[in-house]
Amino acid sequence: MASSAQLPLLEVPVPDSELDRCLTALDRFLGLLGFRQHSLLSATASWLAFFLLAVALPLSVIEFSRCDGCDKYEIETFEVQITVSQAVVAAVSLLCLSRNLRKYGVRKALFVDRCHGHTAQFRKLYIQKIRGFYYMLATWFGVCFLLKAAREVARLIFINHGSWWLSTVLFLASLISWSYATLVFLSGCALFNLAGNLLIIHFENYGKILERDLDVSVYIEEHMSLTHDLSKISHRFRIFLLLEFLFITASQFMALLQTTENQGIINIVNAGDFAVLSIVQLVGMVLFLSAAAKMSHRAISLGSIASRWHALVTCNSNDVSGSGILDNGGNTESCPPVGSLPAALSESDLESSDYMPLAASLQPVSSTSSYNRRQAFVVYVQSNTGGFTIFGWMVDRILINTIFFIHLSLVFFVLGKTVTITIR
Known part of the structure; x- marks a missing residue:
């Protein structure tokens, strides 16, 4: 009788409900940004909101920001290109991540169902990582928002539109548009970082599995499951990482060319958004490259752990x-x-x-x-070490160092072609 009375208590464990609440809150948060496109109506509404907030609104701000005596700042020339770069990387994040969430759902996209809810330790770690997702996103977005707000205040002070109410409306519209596009981009990068951190939990647990007195075939099966999940996450996110990396690289070199070739005055009013855009994009790149490299090295380290x-x-x-x-x-x-x-x-x-x-x-x-x-x-x-790969290229420290030195060489090449020093 005592054992039968305890059975209902085991059917509804508290950690499962807490994890479900965390995943539901995460799904709702992503839905507010437009990532949840489970129907034609929701997909249409998401992309319509993206076009209005990330494209139409900033272009309208640029159009209404024209004023007499502002030619020396060359704001329109710079900000159109900044708006395009910002919208493109946000659109890639929205397109790729919404497809994964629509196809697999938030649980399978993050590989939360891998342990099927049988290990309380994993559920607790999952909740910690999900909460860390919000903390990381709020931290980086808050820092970048302060920089963007400072730049907009400087523009509001130095450029007079003839009406304070018009200047205030343009100031708020610019912040709203930038905040939406930046949140979409950084949320996509942070979501991939979260998926990688959740998968790393199982790689770190592999050493504990070896403590048990089990048959070797069990260890091989677990390793095959880990490498299979790593292969799936590589397949699902490789287009996202590749497109973001290419567009961010192109955006950075475009910003470098625009600022070094310009013969006029470069200051915070006309080119301050280039600095803000570069910081946001580099933060996103660090988030997804660090997660990919960490997964690769966790997989490689299993060989040393087994030996x-x-x-x-x-x-x-x-x-x-x-x-x-x-x-x-x-x-x-x-x-x-x-x-x-x-x-x-x-x-x-x-x-x-x-x-x-x-x-x-x-x-x-x-x-x-x-x-x-x-x-x-x-x-x-x-x-069979495996690792996170993009069309056969493993993302590890060696690849990241190679990318860094290639970019550094290209930066010096552009500076050598655009920056000249006249000696009299």
Whole structure:
């Protein structure tokens, strides 16, 4: 009777309802920005709102901002290109992410259903990561909003439209348009970052799975599931990352050309939006590139974790032939216990993205057959590291460093063609 009375309590766990509330709130937040396009009506309304707020409204502000004596600022020439760049990267974010949410839903798009709600630890970590999504988005948006507001105030002071009420309306309209387009862009980048962080939870948990006294086939199956999920997230987001990267790169070089080729006065009034746009786009690029690189290095690090697990289990085995322990005149020099092996890692290594701790509760196995199966498992993991790829190109530190130096070379090339120093 006592056991039957406790069954209803186990059917509705509290962490599940809390996670469901977090996902529902996230879905509603994305729906307010237009990412939830589950029907033709909602898709039409979303893109109509995007056209009005991200395209028509800023172009109207530019049109009504014309005034006598403002030619020296060249505001119209700069701001049209800034509006186009801002709208394009936001449209890519809205198009790609709304397609994923419409096709898979918010739970499957974020790989929340992977553990099927059976592990309370995952649910708690999921909630922490989702709340971190709001904190990260609010932090970066708040910083960029302050910069944008400061630039608009400077423009309001230096450019007189003849009417304070018209200047105030243009000021508010410009902030509303910029806030919407920036939120759409940064939300898309932060959502991909969230999906990567949720998947990384399972990569970090893989070391704990190795603690259990399970068959090697279970470890292989779990590794295959992890690499399969990583392959799916690469397939779903590769177009988004590629298009955003290309358009952000083109936008940055366009801004560099416009400011260096210009023969007039460059100040915060006419070119301040170039700085704000560059900061917003670079923040978005850092968000999705860091998440992609972190997933790749988590996947690569599984090889070292598996080999370390194999070495520790073998050294703690009592079987001489299976563990490889040498017999020296009847005295066996065994390996130290699992928990006493020194890590030999610096503080910076402990904080790196590819470090995963391996706990000490490992069960020794004493058979040559088990040793061979563990060895085959290690070879399999090291041969199938995987990683986040974009059409075959793995996004890792090497690729990011290559991109950085290519961009740096192009920047110096543009500066060499546009900036000249006259020596008398």
